[in-house]
Amino acid sequence: MSAISVENVWVEFGDQIVIENLNLDVASGAFLAIVGPSGCGKSTFLRMVLGQDRPSRGRLTLDGKPLPDEPGPDRGVVFQRYSVFPHLTVLGNVLLAYELGQSPLLGRLFGAARRRAIEQSDELIAAVGLSAHRDKHPSALSGGMQQRLAIAQALAKDPKVLLLDEPFGALDPGTRAQMHALIKPLWARLGMTVIMVTHDLREAFTLATRVVAFDKVRHDPQAPGRFGARVTYDLDLTRDGPVPVMGFSPKGAAEAGA
Template sequence: MSAISVRDVWVEFGDQIVIENLNLDIASGSFVSVVGPSGCGKSTFLRMVLGQDRPTRGSMTLDGKPLPDEPGADRGVVFQRYSVFPHLTVLGNVLSGYEFAQSPLLGKLFGAKRRAAIEKAEELIVAVGLGAHRDKYPSALSGGMQQRLAIAQALAKDPKVLLLDEPFGALDPGTRAQMHALLKPLWARLGMTVIMVTHDLKEAFTLGTRVIAFDKTRHDPQAPGRFGARITYDLDLTRDVAVPVLGFEKRAAE
């Protein structure tokens, strides 16, 4: 299971309010696309789920337990910039995920455990379409291949939640379409919860089972940081109607 619950969360940096009074439930196994203008708190929300940032007020839980104050193996992450080890081969990069998970102090496995990890890594490499590039270094891979490698590396830790921060923003349209075709079947097969931040609405609706929009609904010209972002729209793509958001219908009616 990998259900996420957010209750009365505020994020403030000094007198700057980034997110205000956020309440959200994300069902286990869903694919949530988070959209909104730059600076509206999308990446801040993702970093809170990852454990890099903490809410100023409120609570966040994963399967009913408070989210740890630091990143862990239960939450994998892929950024827009390819976060792979340049000195390791494709196999070495994916294998490192298994080694650090099973041997956090040494970062190395030996004997039967290493052979089993290599077998799993090779299966994952094939699953992301890099089987023919097993022994290549990242510098010899295209941008799309490096992002496939970053996804494989994140999945090697068998995370409950996969976090994607503009993962395909630097790719050309053709390569991006290939990544979409890769990711959705992987998510369906592995059954994990995915949260993806993107500026691309087409991408959000193509991949997500739910699309959430963040934005600031109140503005004070004299104090730009006085109000933070809220969820302004929440669409469950498995339904025919939008999921109710506190205050949204009232604003729409006005």
């Protein structure tokens, strides 16, 4: 199970309110895409689920239990910038996740445990289409290949939740299409919950089973930070039609993601 519940969450930094009174339930196994204008709290929300940030008020739970105060192996993350180790090969990058997970003090495995970890690493490397590049360093890989490697790293700890923060935003259209063809079958096969932040509406509707728009519904020109973002539109793509929030329309959601 990997259901996430967000209850009455506020995020405030001094006098600035980033998110206000956010309520959201994410079903186990869902692929949720979050869209909205810059500065509306999308990445802040992702960091809260990861455990990097904490809400000022309210709570987040995973399978009914409060999320830990720091990142853990139950939540994997892929950022827009390639978060791989340049001094390690493709195999070394994926293997390190297993070694740190099973031997956090030494960061090394030996004997049968190491052989098994290498087998598991090779399976993930094959799953993301990098078997032919197993012994190369990241500097010898294209941007799309490095992002495939970052995904393999994130999956190595078998997370319940995979968080994607504009993971394909720096890629050219052709490479992005290849990554779309990679990530959706992986999600379907592994059955994990995915939360993806994106500015690309086409990407959101191509990959996700549910699209949620964040935006500020109230504005004060004299105090720009007085009000925060909320869910303004919620579309479940597994059903027949949209679920409007706060009376907003599909056109409003599209404009929010532009």
